[in-house]
Amino acid sequence: MPERFDLVLVGGGLANGLLAWRLAERRPDLSVLVLEAGDAPGGNHTWSFHEHDLTENEARWLAPFVAHSWPRYEVRFPARERRIETGYRSVPSTRFAELLTARVGRNIRLNSPAASLEPDAVTLDDGTRIEAGAVLDGRGHRASPHLDLGFQKFLGRELVFPDPHGLVDPVVMDATVPQADGYRFIYLLPLDPHRLLVEDTYYADGGGLDPATLRIRIDDYCTSAEWAGAETLREEQGVLPIALDGDIRRFWDARRGVPASGLAAALFHPTTGYSLPDAVRLADAISAAPDLSAPALFALCRDWSAARWEERRFFRQLNRMLFLAGEPDKRFEILQHFHRLPDDVIARFYAARLAPSDKLRILAGRPPVPVIAALRALVRPRLQSKETA
Numbered sequence: 488m489p490e491r492f493d494l495v496l497v498g499g500g501l502a503n504g505l506l507a508w509r510l511a512e513r514r515p516d517l518s519v520l521v522l523e524a525g526d527a528p529g530g531n532h533t534w535s536f537h538e539h540d541l542t543e544n545e546a547r548w549l550a551p552f553v554a555h556s557w558p559r560y561e562v563r564f565p566a567r568e569r570r571i572e573t574g575y576r577s578v579p580s581t582r583f584a585e586l587l588t589a590r591v592g593r594n595i596r597l598n599s600p601a602a603s604l605e606p607d608a609v610t611l612d613d614g615t616r617i618e619a620g621a622v623l624d625g626r627g628h629r630a631s632p633h634l635d636l637g638f639q640k641f642l643g644r645e646l647v648f649p650d651p652h653g654l655v656d657p658v659v660m661d662a663t664v665p666q667a668d669g670y671r672f673i674y675l676l677p678l679d680p681h682r683l684l685v686e687d688t689y690y691a692d693g694g695g696l697d698p699a700t701l702r703i704r705i706d707d708y709c710t711s712a713e714w715a716g717a718e719t720l721r722e723e724q725g726v727l728p729i730a731l732d733g734d735i736r737r738f739w740d741a742r743r744g745v746p747a748s749g750l751a752a753a754l755f756h757p758t759t760g761y762s763l764p765d766a767v768r769l770a771d772a773i774s775a776a777p778d779l780s781a782p783a784l785f786a787l788c789r790d791w792s793a794a795r796w797e798e799r800r801f802f803r804q805l806n807r808m809l810f811l812a813g814e815p816d817k818r819f820e821i822l823q824h825f826h827r828l829p830d831d832v833i834a835r836f837y838a839a840r841l842a843p844s845d846k847l848r849i850l851a852g853r854p855p856v857p858v859i860a861a862l863r864a865l866v867r868p869r870l871q872s873k874e875t876a
Contacts, residue, residue, distance in 0.1 A: 489608075489616045489618045490617050490618070492518045492520045492617070492618075492619045492620070493619065494510070494517060494519045494622075494623065494779055495519075495521075495522065495622045496521045496522070496625060497601050497609055498522070498523065498624065498625035498626035498749075499522070499525075499527075499528035499529065499587075499597075499625075500528070500529060500532075500625055500626075501532070501534055501749060501763060501766050502751075502754070502762070502765075502766040502770070503521060503623065503748055504521070504587050505549075505766050506769070506770040506773055506774065507521050507591050508591065509548070509771065509773075510773075511590050511591050514774055517779070519591070519594050520596065521594055521595040521596070522596055522599045522601060522617075523595060523598075523599060524599065524601070524626075525598070527580075527588075528584050528587050528595055528597075529583040529584045530580055531580055532579075532723055532725065533676070533723065534577070534578045534583075535575065535577045535761070535763070536763045536764055537573055537575055537834060538573060538574030538576060539573060539837075539838050540763075540764040540837060540838045541764055545764075545767050549578075549767055551586055552578045552582055553577070554579050554582045555576065555577040555579075555676065556577075557656055557677075558574055559573065559656050560573065560575045560657040560658070560659050561656050561659070562659055562661075562662075563661040564660070564822065564823035564826065565819070565823070567826055569826065570656065573833070575656075575657050578763065599611055600612045601626075602614075604745050605622065606622060606743075606785060607619055607781045609622055619781075620779060620780055620781065621746060621779055621781040621783075621785075622746070623747065623748055623773075623784065623788075624742075624746065624751050625748040625751055626751055627751060628727070628750035629751065631733075631741065633734045633735075633741060634728070634730065634732075635730075635733050636728045636731060636733075637690060637691065637692060637728075637729040637731055637810045638690070638691050638693065638727065638728065638729060639689070639726070639727040639729050639759075639760045640688070640689050640695075640724075640725070640726040640727070641686045641687060641701075641725060641727075642686065642687055642696065642698055642701035642702065642722065642724040643674070643685060643686030643722065643723045644686075644702070644719050644721075644722050645678070645682065645684050645719070645721045645723075646684075646685060646717040646720065648681050648682075648683070648716060648717050649715075649716045650681075650715075650716070651680040655677060656677070657674075657675060657676050658673070658674065660672040660673075660674065660822065661674075661675065662823070666816040666817075666819060667689070668689045668691045669689050669690045670690035670815070670819050670822065671688070671690075671819075672688055673685065673686065673688070673705075673708055674686040674688050682720070685708065687701045687704050687705050690729065690818060691815075692810065696724060701724075727755070727760030728753075728755060728760065729760055729806055729810075730753070730755075730796075730802070730803050730806060731803055731806050731807050731811075732803055732807065733753075733796075735753065735793045735796040735797075739792065742785075742789075744781065744782070745785065746784040747792075748766070748769055748773075749769075750762055752791075754766070754791075754795060756837070757802035757803050757839075758805060758806055758836075764839075765795065769788070772787065772791060773787065795839075798839070799839055801841065801846055805849070809822075824852070825849065832845050832848060832849075836849070
């Protein structure tokens with residue numbers, strides 16, 4: 488006789504982990520099982536967000552996961568450097584795993600990859616079948632013919648130096664580095680006076696990653712910054728989707744009734760790839776839903792995702808201009824131009840809550856790409872995503 492639960496969360500990453508946490512707080516009566524393919528929930532990641540991305544209540548319940556906070560951050564471009572007076576927060580996967588295991592560890596099964604999913608059942612790689620009132624797929628982004636994507640890909644190293652590195656605030660974008668494979672920048676998080684997360688990041692047409700090259704470029708960057716004698720504590724890498732266009736309804740039709748969360752549900756900021764705010768909000772919505780049967784949960788996730796997709800049309804237009812309107816090695820000029828705007832407009836951009844006046848300000852002035860190419864990119868949809876180009 489197969490085991491049965493009210494809800495089975497397939498994948499123990501950010502979205503499903505936060506949902507499991509929120510369900511334990513608000514719906515302890517439910518039987519919930521988390522199936523994680525790896526050795527620990529959360530994998531090996533650092534998730535960051537801006538302080539205005541969340542409401543006060545959302546920030547309150549997420550607070551235990553936040554290990555690092557800063558009152559401001561910097562951006563650096565060849566023709567513009569500035570400090571932005573908006574708080575920045577980070578959640579490391581180590582903290583995430585510790586807290587989640589402490590609260591719901593008995594409901595998490597590690598090293599349990601799923602072979603197939605149905606709306607109300609999961610079959611594991613070893614043939615075990617588990618039934619549920621509903622199954623929720625949170626296994627991350629997978630290629631879809633219904634989404635047209637660019638990619639933000641990165642490799643990061645957490646480094647510890649014998650001498651203080653001297654960096655106080657995060658540098659969310661240092662685009663003063665040589666451009667390659669699209670828009671390239673270095674991302675820096677000062678975790679303590681001697682510890683620094685250094686990520687080499689690219690907005691690229693294809694999702695292929697060359698770790699060896701990126702490691703060399705990180706070493707070169709540290710050398711140029713006169714940070715010597717580094718010991719690598721850990722390394723992380725990833726490829727995040729950046730939305731250009733797509734048909735969100737067909738995307739969901741292809742799921743054949745299986746609910747989804749996080750990147751699997753196309754829930755991420757279209758331009759930055761940040762997924763934590765959407766994961767927080769979906770966790771709140773699901774944990775408050777009166778009906779968590781498979782049909783009801785599928786409808787909730789689909790409608791939630793589709794609503795966010797429609798709200799964020801403007802961001803996809805900007806992304807098409809970034810990826811399609813200019814030469815790849817000149818993409819940084821679009822971000823450089825954007826960061827001329829006031830702190831509050833930039834904060835609303837990252838929170839995906841732009842006012843109509845904000846959109847006009849973003850598009851105002853002489854565009855940093857050819858006008859005709861920009862107009863074509865803004866109005867022309869395409870579905871030619873290349874995952875590994």
